[in-house]
Amino acid sequence: MAMNRIIIIGGGIGGAATALALSRASFEPVVYERTKELREVGAGIALWANATHILNQLGLLKAAKQVGYLTTNYQFNSQRGKELVNVAINEFELPVIGIHRAELHQLLWRNVPSERFILGETFERFEHKNNQVHAYFASGLGVEGKALIGADGLRSRVRAAILGDESPTYRNFKTWRGLTDYIPSGYRPGYIQEFLGGGKGFGFMMLGEGKMYWYAAATAIEAQPDAAIGRKKELEMMYKDWFLSIPELITATDEANILTMDLYDRPPTQSWSQQNITLLGDAAHPMLPTMGQGACTALEDAYVVAKCLKEQADPIAAFQQYESLRFPRTKSIVEQSLQSSKMGKLSNPFAVGLRNTFMKVMGSAISSSFKSLHAYRA
Ligand SMILES: Cc1cc2nc3c(=O)[nH]c(=O)nc-3n(C[C@H](O)[C@H](O)[C@H](O)COP(=O)(O)OP(=O)(O)OC[C@H]3O[C@@H](n4cnc5c(N)ncnc54)[C@H](O)[C@@H]3O)c2cc1C
Numbered sequence: 001m002a003m004n005r006i007i008i009i010g011g012g013i014g015g016a017a018t019a020l021a022l023s024r025a026s027f028e029p030v031v032y033e034r035t036k037e038l039r040e041v042g043a044g045i046a047l048w049a050n051a052t053h054i055l056n057q058l059g060l061l062k063a064a065k066q067v068g069y070l071t072t073n074y075q076f077n078s079q080r081g082k083e084l085v086n087v088a089i090n091e092f093e094l095p096v097i098g099i100h101r102a103e104l105h106q107l108l109w110r111n112v113p114s115e116r117f118i119l120g121e122t123f124e125r126f127e128h129k130n131n132q133v134h135a136y137f138a139s140g141l142g143v144e145g146k147a148l149i150g151a152d153g154l155r156s157r158v159r160a161a162i163l164g165d166e167s168p169t170y171r172n173f174k175t176w177r178g179l180t181d182y183i184p185s186g187y188r189p190g191y192i193q194e195f196l197g198g199g200k201g202f203g204f205m206m207l208g209e210g211k212m213y214w215y216a217a218a219t220a221i222e223a224q225p226d227a228a229i230g231r232k233k234e235l236e237m238m239y240k241d242w243f244l245s246i247p248e249l250i251t252a253t254d255e256a257n258i259l260t261m262d263l264y265d266r267p268p269t270q271s272w273s274q275q276n277i278t279l280l281g282d283a284a285h286p287m288l289p290t291m292g293q294g295a296c297t298a299l300e301d302a303y304v305v306a307k308c309l310k311e312q313a314d315p316i317a318a319f320q321q322y323e324s325l326r327f328p329r330t331k332s333i334v335e336q337s338l339q340s341s342k343m344g345k346l347s348n349p350f351a352v353g354l355r356n357t358f359m360k361v362m363g364s365a366i367s368s369s370f371k372s373l374h375a376y377r378a
Pocket of ligand 1 (some may be wrong): 032035
């Protein structure tokens with residue numbers, strides 16, 4: 001088996017999707033995941049048409065529609081709820097689905113035999129030996145495969161081993177994410193509703209099974225701790241005079257269901273393959289979540305890397321082809337995501353007013369830039 005084994009480090013959305021795409025293409029992927037169970041955080045994701053295309057190719061679109069929620073519009077508003085831009089996102093042959101991350105993750109790994117996931121193994125290092133790659137884990141385990149794919153996220157150990165590069169770049173934003181069953185009074189069915197104010201923003205959308213997912217972002221120093229009053233109270237204060245649905249949603253959410261995270265990316269300057277080793281998802285091209293494309297591009301990567309391995313007998317050639325297909329697309333999305341975060345950083349009221357006017361005027365340009373991102377079919 002070692003001759004055909006493809007080692008995948010990390011069983012997040014990227015690693016699980018890669019295992020599925022490779023099993024469908026008759027390879028023998030084995031995922032090594034450091035946690036003791038396969039799990040995802042309690043938050044949502046919008047799967048744009050470029051990502052539902054991948055689910056369709058993997059035969060999972062119908063199941064995703066069943067557990068997710070069909071989304072039709074992406075609306076940007078001022079903090080008080082005045083519409084600035086309304087983008088129809090349902091004009092493709094494929095739907096846009098709001099889905100719980102854990103539901104998406106399960107759809108991917110449940111369709112792969114469970115023996116292909118080895119849990120509780122933390123990757124440490126690798127060696128090349130006779131065209132094979134040997135991976136070594138903290139437990140002392142050593143395994144051999146014909147190729148290795150690092151899907152081990154933002155602080156990828158595989159990336160550090162092949163590129164020796166530095167920590168990701170903090171982009172001066174902190175986020176909060178929440179889940180609740182409460183449907184706020186101002187919710188418009190089918191809409192992702194986003195609200196932009198001075199140095200902060202808020203958005204919410206429906207996932208499947210009546211769950212509302214909301215997210216907030218604000219400028220902050222790195223590793224800023226929760227306020228002494230707790231994160232829920234802090235958010236209630238931050239958004240108290242915003243569009244009514246926002247304080248309603250925060251109040252309706254259990255504090256235990258509010259996650260916070262600092263936001264990082266990496267300037268997309270370095271290539272990410274070395275011989276028969278490559279990277280995928282956040283390990284390869286971490287991006288800010290402003291375009292909502294991190295997990296969507298990880299799905300694209302998974303599908304393309306499996307296709308290249310199928311087309312090229314030699315994994316070195318396959319990974320070169322994979323990277324040449326994926327580098328330009330992901331580079332541009334990393335850059336666009338950073339660019340749009342700059343619009344959210346404005347804090348003085350005059351600049352915010354200008355930004356809001358600009359967004360109104362640029363409505364059709366914003367809409368067409370979304371469309372070209374979502375129109376891509378890997
Ligand atoms: C606030 C926020 C909102 C977001 N919203 C969206 C959205 O709406 N749409 C969207 O598409 N994307 C969104 N994203 C981005 C998305 O979450 C990520 O791009 C995606 O989860 C990346 O998946 P991954 O599998 O590459 O990495 P990860 O999900 O980080 O998975 C990496 C896995 O590798 C494992 N691992 C790490 N190190 C090791 C090791 N040494 N050995 C073994 N295993 C290891 C980890 O335990 C983990 O399971 C958002 C991100 C944030 C922070």
